[in-house]
Amino acid sequence: MPKHVAVIMDGNWRWARQRNLPTSFCHKDGLRALTDLIDISCQWGIRVLTVFAFSTENWLRPKLEVDILMNLFEWELKEELKKFMRQNVRISVIGDSKKLPKSLQKLKTEVEDITRNNSGLQLIFALSYSGQYDIVEECKSIAEKTKDGVIQPNDITEAIIEQELETNCSKFPHPDLLIRTSGEQRISNFLLWQLAYTELAFVKSLWSDF
Incomplete structure (x- = not known):
């Protein structure tokens, strides 16, 4: 059984178009599919589930759709918090949180704090995230530490780099699958460093049908 599973939840738009439904329907049904996957991951003993929920490129989508998605993320965290606590799920959010709505930023901090001591599944939401963003921010952090004399250039190792990446929130930063x-x-700019030895599975099902 893999310790860490990462998922790119793709195909929502096509799912809605095939059924002549508005985009908002596909996102709501996508949340149902995510809830099912979280339940299965808890049952099967997977330690970390990372879902690519919103990329940095997604900010270029129409404002109405972005607003719908942000509201759904906020609703999901609020509505499912009690269930996450019952399931012993720890929530982490990675990505450029400064771009998120203020209310979602506040809720993210609260939910991470409330679930911090849960020891079951760690559910990582990649929100406003991209692998390139992650690596650029890591480079900036290491450059600052080098400039300040905290570390020397020859001290920089793979382990040092991984400490500065967003996935340093997890004991298992490298997805097995x-x-x-x-x-x-x-892979659409997702976990570029972390996927170095990951098994890749591309399935035909659209996300809401997965």
Whole structure:
């Protein structure tokens, strides 16, 4: 059984178009699929589940759709918090949180703090995240520490780099398995450093059908 599973939840738009439904329907049904996956991960003893919920590129989508997604994320965290506590799930959010709505930033901090001591599944939401962003921010942090004399250039190792990446919130930062739905066969700027030795599974099902 893999310790860490990462998922690119792809195909929501196509799922809605196939059914002549508004985009908001596919996102709501996508949340149901995510809830099912969280339940299964808890049952099977997976330690970390990282879901690519919103990329930095997604900010370029129409404002209405972005607002719908932000509201859904906030609703999901509020509505599912009691269940997360019952399931012993720890919540972490990675990505550029400064771009998130203020209310979501506040809720993110509260939920992370409330679930911090839970020891079951760690559920990591990648929100406003990209692998390139993660690596750039890590480089900036190491450059600052080098400039301040905290570390020397020759001290920089893979372990030092991993300490500065967003996934340093987890004991298992490297996914054993990446699943992407919808039949697309690419990783779309997700966990670029962390996926070095990950098994990749591309499935044809659209996310809401997965």
